[in-house]
Amino acid sequence: AQKVTQAQTEISVVEKEDVTLDCVYETRDTTYYLFWYKQPPSGELVFLIRRNSFDEQNEISGRYSWNFQKSTSSFNFTITASQVVDSAVYFCALSEARTSGTYKYIFGTGTRLKVLA
Amino acid sequence: SAVISQKPSRDICQRGTSLTIQCQVDSQVTMMFWYRQQPGQSLTLIATANQGSEATYESGFVIDKFPISRPNLTFSTLTVSNMSPEDSSIYLCSLQAGGLVSEQFFGPGTRLTVL
Numbered sequence: 001a002q003k004v005t006q007a008q009t010e011i012s013v014v015e016k017e018d019v020t021l022d023c024v025y026e027t028r029d030t031t032y033y034l035f036w037y038k039q040p041p042s043g044e045l046v047f048l049i050r051r052n053s054f055d056e057q058n059e060i061s062g063r064y065s066w067n068f069q070k071s072t073s074s075f076n077f078t079i080t081a082s083q084v085v086d087s088a089v090y091f092c093a094l095s096e097a098r099t100s101g102t103y104k105y106i107f108g109t110g111t112r113l114k115v116l117a
Numbered sequence: 118s119a120v121i122s123q124k125p126s127r128d129i130c131q132r133g134t135s136l137t138i139q140c141q142v143d144s145q146v147t148m149m150f151w152y153r154q155q156p157g158q159s160l161t162l163i164a165t166a167n168q169g170s171e172a173t174y175e176s177g178f179v180i181d182k183f184p185i186s187r188p189n190l191t192f193s194t195l196t197v198s199n200m201s202p203e204d205s206s207i208y209l210c211s212l213q214a215g216g217l218v219s220e221q222f223f224g225p226g227t228r229l230t231v232l
Contacts, residue, residue, distance in 0.1 A: 033218045043207065045160075045223035052218075091159065095218050102148075103218050104175075107160040 002027050002096040004108035012114040013082050021077040021111045023092030029053075033095040034068065034075045035105070040088040051075065082115045089113070119144045121224035123210060129230045130200055137196045138227045140210030145190035148213040150221065151183070155206045166193040166210075200231045 003026040013019045025034065036048040049059065051068050059066045063080045079086055092108040120143040130136050140149065149166040164172040164185055172185035187193045197204050207228050211221040 035220060037223075042225075043228070044225045045209065045211075047220045047222060050220045102165070104162060105221065109159045 002029075002094055002106045004092050004094050004106050006090075006092055006108035006111050008111045009109075010112040010114065012116060014116050015084060016081050018078060018080050019082050019113065019115075021079075021090050021092075021113065023075045023077065023108060025073050025075065025092070025094045027073075027094060027096070029095070029097045032097070033103075035093040035095075036066065036075075036077050037091045037093065037107075038088045039091065039110070045091070048077075079113075082113075084115050084117050087113060087115045119146060119212060119214075119222060121210065121212065121222060123208075123224040123227050125227060126225065127228040127230075129232060131232055132201055134200055135196055135198045136200065136229060137194050138208050138210075138229075140193045140195070140224055142191045142212055146212040147190070149187065149193045150211045150213075151185060151193070151195045152209045152211060152223075153206045154209060154226070160209065163195070163208075166195075197229065200229075202231045205229055205231045 005024045032053045034051045038046045038048055049066055056068050065078045067076045089110045089112045091110045093105045095103045096106055097103055122141045124139045151163040152160045153163055154160050162175050163178045163183055164174040166172050166185050166187040168187045168190055182198050184196045207226045209223050209226045211223045214220050
């Protein structure tokens with residue numbers, strides 16, 4: 001069965017430190033997609049990135065970067081020079097193909113990041 | 118991206134009553150979904166809201182408890198029926214941005230507390 005594991009329940013860092021959030025997944029699909037979402041204290045889920053299984057190139061967007069390693073089934077997320085506004089719960093998600101041809105998204109349990117001033 | 122609104126944003130309800138949550142999108146979307154997020158937990162998909170037909174429910178969720186309507190491509194409702202304290206959660210609607218595996222965008226959520 002598809003599974004997403006975010007082993008880090010909570011991480012605290014001091015502002016300007018770099019932090020990496022881990023995401024490990026299990027899937028039986030040959031083609032799949034991975035996602036990261038941010039849920040700040042306000043509660044709204046914010047989409048950050050989508051990555052398909054054929055593209056192992058790392059991606060950088062400002063202070064955010066993602067490292068996708070198919071060999072280790074991991075899709076880790078790094079925030080460089082963290083800021084207080086980065087404090088949130090971060091969810092990793094994985095697509096699951098269904099026999100109907102549609103997809104379901106499986107979410108990890110989330111990592112709560114606290115950035116201290 | 119589409120703007121998604123949910124009503125109510127929060128509610129406190131008595132055990133045994135029902136609450137209908139509305140989800141409105143400012144553009145037509147094919148796929149809409151309803152999720153539950155229990156306190157401090159991850160998101161769990163309740164069902165896919167299909168336009169013009171019955172919703173598709175995930176294992177562990179049934180239509181009698183969570184009836185869903187999708188009368189058109191911009192609107193859906195989720196009813197939480199015969200509520201118990203275990204139903205206290207955040208309920209979120211989402212839509213799929215484009216293709217079958219595009220990213221999903223989420224509404225602001227409805228925070229439900231059942232006493």
